[in-house]
Amino acid sequence: MWRKTASKYSLRAIHSTSKCLTTGEKKVWSELSSRSSSLSIKNAKIKKSLFEGGKPETIVNIERKAAYYSPVDIDKTFQLAYDELARVSGDKYALVDELKSQLTSETDTEIKAQLEKKLNKALVDAEIYNPEVLYNFEYDSELIDASQPVYRKLLHDKWKSHDLMVLMQRLEQLHVIPDTLPTLEPKVEVKVKFPHNTKSEFSSWIVPGTVLPAFAVCKPPTIEITLFDETAVTDDSNSSSLYTVVLVNPDEPDLSTNSFTTKLHYGLSNVPLSHTDNQIDSGKLLTDGEEFTFSSYIPILPEKNAQIQRACLWVFRQNEPLTIKSCERESFNIREFAAIHNLTPVGAHVWRQTFDRSVNAIREQYHLPRGRVFHRVRRTDPYMG
Amino acid sequence: MSFYSSVSELLRPVTQFKFSSLVNVSQVRNATKRVSGSRTNKNDSAGRRLGPKAYENTFVKPGQIIMRQRGTKIHPGENVGIGIDHTIYALEPGYVKFYYNPFHPYRKYVGISLKKDLDLPTPHFEPRTRRFGYVELTGLDATKEETRMSRKEFLATPKLKALQEEESAFAHKTIEYFKEQLSEYKDTVEDENMGAERLFKIYQLVTVGQPLEQAQIQATFDYLWDLKLAHNGADISTQREKYLNFVEKFDNTVSVDFSNLQDAKLFAYITPQARSAKKQEITNKLETSYSNKVLKASEKSEVMNLIKSPGIFSQKEQTDLTDTFLPKVLPLDVPGSIIEDVDTKKPPKGVVITRVYDAETKTLKVVGRPKEVYSN
Numbered sequence: 001m002w003r004k005t006a007s008k009y010s011l012r013a014i015h016s017t018s019k020c021l022t023t024g025e026k027k028v029w030s031e032l033s034s035r036s037s038s039l040s041i042k043n044a045k046i047k048k049s050l051f052e053g054g055k056p057e058t059i060v061n062i063e064r065k066a067a068y069y070s071p072v073d074i075d076k077t078f079q080l081a082y083d084e085l086a087r088v089s090g091d092k093y094a095l096v097d098e099l100k101s102q103l104t105s106e107t108d109t110e111i112k113a114q115l116e117k118k119l120n121k122a123l124v125d126a127e128i129y130n131p132e133v134l135y136n137f138e139y140d141s142e143l144i145d146a147s148q149p150v151y152r153k154l155l156h157d158k159w160k161s162h163d164l165m166v167l168m169q170r171l172e173q174l175h176v177i178p179d180t181l182p183t184l185e186p187k188v189e190v191k192v193k194f195p196h197n198t199k200s201e202f203s204s205w206i207v208p209g210t211v212l213p214a215f216a217v218c219k220p221p222t223i224e225i226t227l228f229d230e231t232a233v234t235d236d237s238n239s240s241s242l243y244t245v246v247l248v249n250p251d252e253p254d255l256s257t258n259s260f261t262t263k264l265h266y267g268l269s270n271v272p273l274s275h276t277d278n279q280i281d282s283g284k285l286l287t288d289g290e291e292f293t294f295s296s297y298i299p300i301l302p303e304k305n306a307q308i309q310r311a312c313l314w315v316f317r318q319n320e321p322l323t324i325k326s327c328e329r330e331s332f333n334i335r336e337f338a339a340i341h342n343l344t345p346v347g348a349h350v351w352r353q354t355f356d357r358s359v360n361a362i363r364e365q366y367h368l369p370r371g372r373v374f375h376r377v378r379r380t381d382p383y384m385g
Numbered sequence: 386m387s388f389y390s391s392v393s394e395l396l397r398p399v400t401q402f403k404f405s406s407l408v409n410v411s412q413v414r415n416a417t418k419r420v421s422g423s424r425t426n427k428n429d430s431a432g433r434r435l436g437p438k439a440y441e442n443t444f445v446k447p448g449q450i451i452m453r454q455r456g457t458k459i460h461p462g463e464n465v466g467i468g469i470d471h472t473i474y475a476l477e478p479g480y481v482k483f484y485y486n487p488f489h490p491y492r493k494y495v496g497i498s499l500k501k502d503l504d505l506p507t508p509h510f511e512p513r514t515r516r517f518g519y520v521e522l523t524g525l526d527a528t529k530e531e532t533r534m535s536r537k538e539f540l541a542t543p544k545l546k547a548l549q550e551e552e553s554a555f556a557h558k559t560i561e562y563f564k565e566q567l568s569e570y571k572d573t574v575e576d577e578n579m580g581a582e583r584l585f586k587i588y589q590l591v592t593v594g595q596p597l598e599q600a601q602i603q604a605t606f607d608y609l610w611d612l613k614l615a616h617n618g619a620d621i622s623t624q625r626e627k628y629l630n631f632v633e634k635f636d637n638t639v640s641v642d643f644s645n646l647q648d649a650k651l652f653a654y655i656t657p658q659a660r661s662a663k664k665q666e667i668t669n670k671l672e673t674s675y676s677n678k679v680l681k682a683s684e685k686s687e688v689m690n691l692i693k694s695p696g697i698f699s700q701k702e703q704t705d706l707t708d709t710f711l712p713k714v715l716p717l718d719v720p721g722s723i724i725e726d727v728d729t730k731k732p733p734k735g736v737v738i739t740r741v742y743d744a745e746t747k748t749l750k751v752v753g754r755p756k757e758v759y760s761n
Contacts, residue, residue, distance in 0.1 A: 195595065253517050259515055260517060283602045305519055373528075374522065383500065
């Protein structure tokens with residue numbers, strides 16, 4: 001059943017190989033001594049039903065399984081395609097070995113970088129049509145191992161096909177760019193959730209642009225930063241690079257100029273992230289929070305009639321470890337901050353907030369003064385800046 | 386044209402007439418053309434007074450008209466709006482600027498700049514200049530405005546209040562229940578209140594889909610965060626240490642079976658290794674003695690108890706196991722689940738008459754099935 005839905009790769013694969021016939025191929029995909037165990041299906045029953053045919057084990061319900069009949073000759077066709085694809089993959093792995101040996105003997109950094117790029121591509125090509133990999137990616141999210149180039153490629157494609165487009169639309173339409181930073185070349189996927197929430201509508205990942213009540217953001221968020229590019233890491237695929245995360249509100253009312261200022265609400269720096277360890281969650285904050293935080297979390301608490309405000313979360317890649325002692329929260333200039341510390345913006349996220357009945361209680365919790373109240377009709381007084 | 390040349394034009398015919406043979410013939414022109422104008426020439430109207438109403442660098446107020454036009458001779462730019470008849474009007478107080486936009490090089494634009502010396506268009510990568518425009522209220526006006534509700538909020542208030550009360554009542558009840566159960570572990574758990582509250586928080590987090598381990602960390606984090614806020618920046622390291630010690634001891638003493646959230650039961654903590662071993666043991670037992678046969682009611686309850694043994698299987702695993710070992714209807718190939726020779730008119734007690742599809746003869750067959758085949 002899942003063979004049909006697996007992904008474009010598997011379908012394309014089966015079509016392209018129907019012409020070819022197999023001859024004594026090497027069994028690369030069944031050999032697990034040199035390959036990661038995340039590249040094969042963990043559940044023995046499902047694996048068996050995949051290769052030996054019969055009723056698919058992916059259907060748990062007995063009645064539904066009994067009612068399912070596979071298409072005619074699917075097992076034969078599948079086996080034919082599988083053998084051919086495994087043979088092609090064997091060639092790719094031969095190329096991988098060759099590139100690896102070249103890499104060890106090479107000393108020039110530029111050529112080395114090129115070789116690494118080629119190696120990465122070969123590793124992706126060798127596994128991209130493996131039905132076990134495609135099954136894991138589609139159905140077993142626990143087995144998605146981001147240290148494997150093929151899973152990274154699949155994750156990247158999935159992100160580009162939807163979530164990235166949504167994010168960029170929200171960033172532009174809500175004028176996060178250019179109100180905070182000039183523009184963004186997205187390199188990492190940034191996901192945000194507030195795990196302290198006990199209501200289901202606020203406990204999952206936030207879609208960019210959502211308007212959230214104050215109680216839903218009253219404790220620090222969990223931030224997941226998925227790295228796709230190979231330049232993010234230097235030595236092997238698991239080494240980490242350092243990141244800075246900044247949360248700003250560019251809509252803080254400034255009555256002296258009859259305009260807005262930017263306020264800093266959260267600042268983390270020197271956060272080591274890698275392909276596999278990519279979350280800044282409560283556990284990490286509990287152990288290393290003090291070390292990372294240069295500006296502790298204060299939720300955005302809009303005042304009455306101060307209109308809807310944007311919480312802009314920016315993720316920067318650092319060039320070197322930073323020593324940010326403390327930062328002035330009021331009139332925070334994020335452009336200057338990025339320029340001074342030589343930071344490259346690689347990802348962003350945005351949600352919105354407005355005054356609600358939970359704001360005052362949270363202001364008290366955080367020992368903040370009571371919020372101002374504005375008249376609900378907008379006046380025509382000119383801009384004073 | 387000079388006076389001489391214009392007059393000479395008139396004079397020339399007179400000199401010609403002197404030598405002409407037609408001197409005495411006078412021309413007669415009859416009225417062959419209709420008078421009183423024509424149908425088509427009457428459609429003129431008064432001017433529509435189109436054109437700019439405010440010029441470059443004029444200060445305008447919101448709503449003031451900047452341009453009246455037919456079609457968009459000039460396009461609306463920053464801080465202006467356009468009406469149904471393409472009238473351009475100001476949306477912000479500021480200075481009128483006519484400009485070209487590099488993204489549409491063949492259009493003229495008009496916009497409002499909030500400052501006289503700021504030119505339009507605003508550079509593409511620069512932040513926008515924005516006006517806040519709301520006036521701060523003080524005293525009684527402020528409290529009145531703050532408590533003011535929209536109609537929607539006002540109508541929803543009683544419902545929200547009832548919901549909140551229900552929630553707090555549930556929380557109170559559950560915490561009391563946990564406290565009661567914790568009294569069994571009095572030797573190791575010193576602070577029952579703290580323990581019960583922690584369990585309730587974990588219970589809530591697991592309910593919204595967090596794994597147990599993560600929920601435990603989150604509960605700790607939330608407690609310490611609240612503690613930090615309550616002490617307003619004062620040193621809390623001793624309390625922090627104390628709570629972390631409590632948590633370690635508590636989590637290794639008692640655990641809650643969150644797979645069945647309706648009646649969550651406390652049980653002594655088991656290590657993950659022991660848990661997976663137990664899992665294997667139960668699954669093996671189910672496979673060997675309860676699969677592929679018609680189960681009696683007592684056996685069914687035994688299977689159910691095994692599946693629901695506290696703290697072993699997650700909720701998803703439990704549903705999967707129930708689907709496998711206690712399906713709604715047993716498959717036909719299970720031995721003893723079909724009774725072929727049966728009086729369909731008068732079935733014996735405990736037999737249900739049903740129709741099944743026979744794949745060999747491609748027909749429907751009427752057979753009897755024992756009542757135990759069905760889960761209910």
